[in-house]
Amino acid sequence: MLRYTLxxxxxxxxxxxxxxxxVYSxxxxRGLGSSNGLWIALLALVISAPISFVVLRKERDRASExxxxxxxxxxxxxxxxxxxxDLADDRARAQGQAS
Incomplete structure (x- = not known):
């Protein structure tokens, strides 16, 4: 699981x-105003998700197993x-009835 995550x-x-x-070339x-860092991170996330889905299929299967x-x-x-x-309860009840 750790391997897949890494x-x-x-x-x-x-x-x-x-x-x-x-972006810098x-x-x-670029993003709007000061949102450039967020824009870069979101764009990288959107691009990496399908790549991970395809490339890491076997590793994901191993992790799920x-x-x-x-x-x-x-x-x-x-x-x-x-x-x-249940066994301990049955024994306790049997001892309680026997007394």
């Missing part, structure tokens, strides 16, 4: 540098805890 951040930073260069228009495995493990742990609690 790769996505790298693509964004690369796009940010390219967009910054294009005059190829892409890891998340799914973690969720399955957590569910199994919760079910095991619940069954242990």
């Amino acid at each position: 790769m996505r951040l790298g693509i964004f930073v690369g796009c940010l540098v390219v967009v910054w260069g294009l 005059g190829v892409v228009p 890891q998340v799914a495995r973690r969720v399955d493990r957590m569910k199994a742990n919760i079910e095991a805890s619940a069954s242990q609690e």
Whole structure:
């Protein structure tokens, strides 16, 4: 998951540098007034999103498999805890009835 996040951040930073260069060379228009930094960041975000979607497809699939495995493990742990609690409750009730 961390690898995917870092790769996505790298693509964004690369796009940010390219967009910054294009804006300051005059190829892409500047933002209005003092919004130039925000304009560059938003444009880089819009460009990097589809690039990340296509380029990082395999890495995204790996990350989602890891998340799914973690969720399955957590569910199994919760079910095991619940069954242990049920067993302890049944024993306590049996001892209470026997007394």
